[in-house]
Amino acid sequence: METPVESTRERLLNVAEQRFGEGGYEGTSLRAITVAAAANIAAVNYHFGSKEALLRAAVARAMAPVNTERRRRLDQLEARGGPSPEQLIRAFIEPGLDLVLRRGERGAVVARFIGRIAFDPSQRIRELYAAESDPIESRYLAALQSALPHASPEAVAFGYVNMLGLLALHQSQALSRAPGIDDAEDPGKLAENLVTFLVAAFDRGLRT
Amino acid sequence: METPVESTRERLLNVAEQRFGEGGYEGTSLRAITVAAAANIAAVNYHFGSKEALLRAAVARAMAPVNTERRRRLDQLEARGGPSPEQLIRAFIEPGLDLVLRRGERGAVVARFIGRIAFDPSQRIRELYAAESDPIESRYLAALQSALPHASPEAVAFGYVNMLGLLALHQSQALSRAPGIDDAEDPGKLAENLVTFLVAAFDRGLRT
DNA sequence: CTCCAGTTCAAACGACCGCTTGAACTATGC
DNA sequence: GCATAGTTCAAGCGGTCGTTTGAACTGGAG
Secondary structure, three states, X not given: OOXXXXXXXXXXXXXXXXXXXXXXXXXXXXXXXXXXXXXXXXXXXXXXXXXXHHHHHHHHHHHHHHHHHHHHHHHHHHHHOOOOHHXXXXXXXXXXXXXXXXXXXXXXXXXXXXXXXXXXXXXXXXHHHHHHHHHHHHXXXXXXXXXOOOOOHHHXXXXXHHHHHHHHHHHHOOOOOOOOOOHHHOHHHHHHHHHHHHHHHHHHOOOO | OOOOOOOHHHHHHHHHHHHHHHHOOOOOOHHHHHHHOOOOHHHHHHHOOOHHHHHHHHHHHHHHHHHHHHHHHHXXXXXXXXXXXXXXXXXXXXXXXXXXXXXXXXXXXXXHHHHHHHOOOOHHHHHHHHHHHHHHHHHHHHHHHHHOOOOOHHHHHHHHHHHHHHHHHHHHOOOOOOOOOOHHHOHHHHHHHHHHHXXXXXXXXXXX
């Protein structure tokens, strides 16, 4: 059996990250969420205040473990000194794919939610995601720069946004329509493929 | 002065690709489009039939020159025989960035529109884009496979979707919030950076 | 001038949107 | 038993959505 009792607030967050991940922010109505969560519409405004506040809470909850794991890995790598590009890329990618995709059905839902919100059509929504991941961004950029001393800051930043984008893309599962690709088959294999792809690009694909 | 006469139909398409590119499909209302196009709301249903049909027409019109150029380049490369991965990547990326970004303000609008629609939250919308680019997809996959005989079909497909995704990402200008990145500064330079990045990834970043 | 197909228009349709209200329910502390 | 704070509820608010309607306008053909 599932958890016997789940608060209305938790049910709303769970359904919100599922529906927002499927249809985006604009494409998902509060009514659709509350019906699926067996809650009253007013419950959203009672517990969160507004639709956007519900999204904000869902993003914060979903990102928290990913951010924590990334911080932990960065701390660990920096303590040992001089991490390689591959180690840094792993420390960024794996918490986003592994940690989240390995948690079964719910993990995939969370991953898709994060990936979808990160590149939502609305800039307002994207900034909401960015605010949640910004604190670690500068740390990664600095660490990558140290690991790639021959690359210009612009080149490092270019590689970073590409890494961020590709991760979000695979998280959102928006490209599963592509031929011969079955992302969710083995998350670990996907993570390995993505890391290999990015390591090669960082190593030899950045203009000075 | 601008073009003196522009049909209602053309004005609707122009404004549609601008607004859809800014706010996404769900986030843009027909009223916002028709007001900006100085047209009546009913004109949309008269000329196209529905909101989705307007989007479909806008996607078709925006993709047409890109597809044509990609086909032309593929024909040319295959006529000469045995194109390299870099040549194939250029033949895919440059029509999407160059050809479209070099056309000034309107070009950037078209690019953002295409990039945004390609990864819209709604699967229905994404398929609408996919239908427009599918015909060439299989040609690219086959050509890439020939150029990378050591890579498995899965690896080639993986590289292809990453290429597609990164192109869409840079077209959509969704990552301009990132630090030190100014995509639109020099589209040619962006194209070069992206090609270099992808060539390295394809050359050494694909698992067998 | 008349006609007519093509196009544009103001107005309204029903449906759905996010959000609010005020009452009803629930559980805990006294 | 009773008050009280926390939570849920049905109902409805004003507003916007995509779409439709039927009339008005337009310009060229006969």
